[in-house]
Amino acid sequence: MNYKAVGLREEEYQAIKELLGREPNESELRILGVMWSEHCSYKSTRPLLKMFNSEGKYVIQGPGENAGIVDIGDGWAAAFKVESHNHPSAVEPYQGAATGVGGIIRDILAVGAWPTACLDGLFFGKTPRNSTLSLMDGIVSGIGGYGNAVGVPTVGGKTFFDDSYEGNPLVNAMCVGIVSQEKIITSKTAKAGQLAVLIGSRTGRDGIAGAAFASAELAEDTKSSKPQVQIGDPFVEKLLIECCHELLREKLIASMQDMGAAGITSSASEIAAKSGTGIYIYADKVPTRDENMTPWEIALSESQERMLVIIEPENYERVEKCAQKWLLECAPIGEVTDDGRFKIINNGKTVVDLPAEMVGGGCPEIHWPSQKPAYLESIETERAYTLPQDAFRDICLSIISDPNVKDKSWIYEQYDHTVQINTVVGPGNPVSVIRVKENNKFLALTMDCAPWSCWLDPYNGGAESFLKAARPLWACGAEILGMTDCLNYPSPESPENYWILTETVRGLAQTAKDMDCPVVSGNVSLYNESPGKKILPSPLVGLVGLLETMEEFLPSGELEEGDVLFLVGPKKGFLAGSLFQRLLDKSIQGKPAQYTPTAEISFKERALRTAKDKCCSSVRVIGSGGLVTAIAKECVFAQKGASINLKSEHLVPEVLFGEGGPRAIYSVKPDKIAIFEHIWQDFGLLKIGTVQKEKTLEFLGLSSFSLLEITSCWRR
Amino acid sequence: MLYHIKVLVFLKDGVLDTQGKAVLGSLHRMNYTDLKDIRIGKYLQLWVEASDEDTARNRVKAMCSDLLVNNLIEDYTIEVDELS
Amino acid sequence: MKACVVVFPGSNCDRDVIHSLSTRVKANVSALWYEEHKLPQDTDLVVLPGGFSYGDYLRCGAMAATAPILNAIKGYAEGGGLVLGICNGFQILTEARLLPGALLANKNLKFICRQCAVRAERTDTPFTSNLQTGQVLKMPIAHHEGLYFLPPNDLKQILANKQVVFRYCNNDGTIDDKSNPNGSVDNIAGVINKGGNVLGLMPHPERASEKILGSEDGGLIWDSIASWLKKGGRC
Structure with a gap:
């Protein structure tokens, strides 16, 4: 039998003969x-994975075992890991996705933990072709069909749509379990x-x-x-x-x-x-x-x-x-x-x-040749965008009804998310929260990725992938205990792919380290290509945070009438790779958000203090679709109207639709504005409007929407 | 004697066959407009050791009424093949 | 209250019911293995929990309905003992013919997990004694086979006998097609036997018994049972 028939390379075969001293x-x-x-x-990624820091004060067990384990207090621990089942799901969506869930649950079981919650990162083609729809249908029913029967709630996750995933969908399943520290x-x-x-x-x-x-x-x-x-x-x-x-x-x-x-x-x-x-x-x-x-x-x-x-x-x-x-x-x-x-x-x-x-x-490790892709040189410059007033309305509605933004209840209602009676904040929210009955504390969970940024600027895209998952946790008041990741990439054998892989991992690892978040488990899935097509670089990040009590939790989508709305952080976001750009140009270019450690650390500290000081009713970190989308979602979830009054210099696409960087909107209680302003002074703070009784969302000087219109557009 | 027994289980008339209805809709969308109705059932194969065909048939009938079929919503037919 | 929760292979809400009963009404609850032939002495309540007994293979609840413990439960129910089937437990009770009807696949052929509103149609049962007639309860459903079905004549009969205890409704209590999540006949979410001591329902009261879980309405069912037993009620 030839070594090539079993997929080995010549140097690997030589290594085998050397190690064995025989054939x-x-x-x-x-x-x-x-x-x-x-x-x-x-073998291709071992050298890269060494970049991750896996040590921290909460770490009980880092990578190398079936799951990473972190201390959640009182002698209890949380075990968690995310794993891909991409290729099997592409071939047989129902069974591929189902066995992906089964596999990750057994990983958690193997460290002696009780599987308590699942999350799923799904990446699908965007154009609604029949093949994509049946893949989506099969994958979603597969996840539900398995997780529901096993009795582990699927409490959250994230879904991405881009045509690079057409024919090569990604299914990343994460499971969290609870274990007594003595019984690991x-x-x-x-x-x-x-x-x-x-x-x-x-x-x-x-x-x-x-x-x-x-x-x-x-x-x-x-x-x-x-x-x-x-x-x-x-x-x-x-x-x-x-x-x-x-x-x-x-x-x-x-x-x-x-x-x-x-x-x-x-x-x-x-x-x-x-x-x-x-x-x-x-x-x-x-x-x-x-x-x-x-x-x-x-x-x-x-x-x-x-x-x-x-x-x-x-x-x-x-x-x-x-x-x-x-x-x-x-x-x-x-x-x-x-x-x-x-x-x-x-x-x-x-x-x-x-x-x-x-x-x-x-x-033996493989050190693939690495080369900076030529395309990166040419896409750095971005065209200037203007915002014609009459186009604002249509752009808003297209963004809100884009599959990347709109309501995902058709997915998560097929998953049992309430079994085990621990789900305090379920799917559909920026952060999922489960109760830990064993010690009466709460775990806050997120999952995110920034594939488009990773394509435009691999290092900063890697950083943004971490930060997109981390910022909502800080905003809700949770302390991050640890991270798991699933690195989904095309073939490492292309020097350009390998360079992108290396740079995104470098950005991801550096950011996690700077933000004091150990990487305790993870998985790599390479060769995500189908004929003529390869996926965007997709490092999915799963984070586990701790809340001592729900008193310290600041929710999203809970606007109160009379609240004042503030934008914190840089006024402008980035249009490179944003949904705004993808919709307008059908292609992406330019420089996305550049990682600035000091700004992120400052955001983290202020966000945690804001949650602790209870001066706000609601918070939403600005993500896909920018400021406008964040405001619209807050209104839809709370079923409250808002009046947004921005100076004309702020009525520009970068402010309204820009993404990336530490930006969030807060709904501040009217009698707590001084406390809030004190926390955020010198960071970037802009009063943008108020929550109102009328069920309309007004952008003064631009357009106005009825709440019903926005809600049905988002749900459709 | 070993008997190979085929049991067809189908929903009674009047019981909503959600699966059948969905498949009917799909086939209509695919332009099979000549299709008037479709009902989806289950096909069970059993291998039973018995002295004669009647005994085998009766044993399977008992299994159907005890577990395999819910006679409130389902009907069934039995077909017997002799194997050896 | 002394309650037992039956555990079948594939049950997955047994621990939830135990937690909910023991914290909400301080019941003395034990798990009971499906292969047992007897119920513990002085049992006040038997709960068949939700889940996927035998993987929901063949028909939901069909195989569990043949388990040894079901004979004991039938005897217990004939003697007036309280039996509650939730979700898969409801399916088991219909398969065991302790309750009329059958549960078929949801109208949209998909698993549905969401908060639902149901209206209490009777308050003279042990399970609803603390409720007001027409009171709306919010409880989650989580099932793939929840479409309650009965042949038309049987339906007439259970309506005549007032065996419908819960119906899916809007938040204000009105009953219409829009509030029917799964296509159940007549919006039926829960039925009781003629004797009034065996109840089956698709929504999960144990998932709505704590404020932190978004609703405490399910707890009213546990409260009802507890106060009915305290008063020494008999069926």
Whole structure:
């Protein structure tokens, strides 16, 4: 068998021979082909991921385990991670998205946490073609169909529309779980003599070599890739969560891994490598669903809803009894040894014998050539925009009804977002808030990305991706505990793509570090291309913040009559890459927001103080669609009118529709204006109007809208 | 004897078939205007060991009334094939 | 109050009901495994919670309705014991024929999760004894199969027997097509058996029993049960 057939490069094959001191056999080659794929080994991005700072006062566990874990006080912790399921969702939207949700929930389960909330980052083509609509429909039903049945609420997320995602939609699923700090499970704690037990579904041929599939561009005929897609069974996943938690309560689990990409191979070898042990897997002991599966097929199967649990041999009967109670398959399939070897033995014959550390960690890094794309030189200059008064009205309405801005309830109403009775602020809001019953505190969650800025100015776009997720958390009064990210990019093999990837990660990492936010988990998805098309650079950021009480929470969409509206921050935003520019020019150019650490830190401190001082009824950070959209959304959510009175020098597109940078609107209680002005003095502060009784949104000197008109335009 | 039994389960007349209605709408949009109605049901295959066909049929009828079919909203038909 | 919440494989609202009952009315609540054959002694209330018992495979609630504990619940209900089925629990009760009708896929064929308004049509049941007739309660729904269906003759019968306890309505209590989220016959959101002691409803009272969750109206159902039991009511 040729190494190329399993997706290995020549230097990787040479490295294998060197590490082994011999030629690998066919089974070993197939296993290493998958484990050394981009998806499993991160070989292209490992050098880049080193840029992320993963240390901070709240960090309990950084990257490297199934999920990052942060301290939320009183002996409790939050475990979280985001993961992509882009390629499977492009090929089979329902199952691809469903198994994406299933996979991330098992990651959270694997560290011993109870899966408490999910969020989803979705990226779709914008032109409403039939193919896009059916992809969207399938992906949304898949996420709902799985998450709803498992009983984990989908409390938020973010949806992006751009034609670069046409044919290559992105599905990034994030899960947050709660775990007692004393009961965190790691993959480092297996000991020789312990038993490896497989609990969950039977093993079939599903998704064999799916990880390798995720590491190449999609072929023209996606149907030919179909057999690789896994089928999810949320019922079994629910039973698996219950069963594993019962085993945890009875203290029967020494170590645990979920089976995702590369199935038994990656979970078993990872435990052995991290624990400094060996592990032998007996392929003939694995309960299979299909007949005549070869040992390597069993070792690489990506059948869903399976966990590998390491236990003391004398506890096996109790474990088996618990699995039976929850209607799950259970089989002792291997043992932990002290020789550092990852072996697969079939009917007494050793078919795979590799150093455990080499399986998951031996792949050499790839340093792809990097080159600044030529297009960046030519798009830096931006044409000047004027705002004809008679066009204002139409522009406003097109922006409000743009898929990137308008109501997403058709998506999130298909997700159960109230199960587990912790959802205090649900989907549709800038920040989602869940209660933690265990310690009576609250987690504030956001997800965001700035793909268009990343395309125009990779470093600053990376920074803005972080800041877009962070600013709403600061504005609502939450302290950020940690970050997870999903780096979605096209092929790194193009020097220009690789340069963009490097620069955005550099911007993202620097900003997170400056803002004191450790990166505790994440995932990389490369090769997001379909014939003739590649996605925009899309580093999705997921943030977890803490609120001690809801008293400290400043909501959005809660304008009160008589409040005074203020714009804080620079008066002008940026039109480069903004929705305004995309609608007007159908293309993007110019320089987007430039990251200024001091301004962001200052915004953070003032925003947190504003929330604490309770001088406002409502806040909205200015995002997609600019100031006008932020005001319109506030009015729609609160069902209140507003009168906006700007000086003529401010009636320019940069003020009204500009995006990026630390800008927000506050609805300030009339008797608290002095406190508010004191907090924001010397930062940029502009009184822009008042909340009024009349159900109209007036922009004096420009146009006026009835609340009904704006609401129905946004909902349509 | 092993019998292969095919059970067709369909919604009774008068019970709103939401799925059927949606599919009908889609096919009409695709210009299949000659399509007058569509009802969507379930197809179950059972393999039953029994001494004769009647016994097999009766066993499956019992399974239908005990679990497989909700006779408030569903009807069914049974077809039996002898296997060995 | 001594309550038990039945746990089937795939139930996912069992913990929510336990939390809600024990915090709102300080009930002594326990989880009861579906394979049990008996209810605990002196049980005042049995709740079949929401979720996806057996993955909602075959028909929602069909397989759970054949579980051993259902025999005990039938006996308990015949003796006048209080049984409440929420969402999937309602589906189970109809499949077990403890309640009339069936729950079919929502009219739009999609899962729907949103806050809903329902109107209390009866206040002489143990579950609604603290309510005013016509009172509007806000509670979330979260289901894919919530379209309540009955053949026309059966519908006439349950209407004649006044078995409809909750109807989907507008915020002001009016009942129309717009306020019917799933296409249920006659806007029906909850029905009771003839004996008046077995109630099934699609909205989730346990998700609306705390101010912080956006509504406390569901808590009124727990309060009703508690005060009815305190008064020593019998069905």
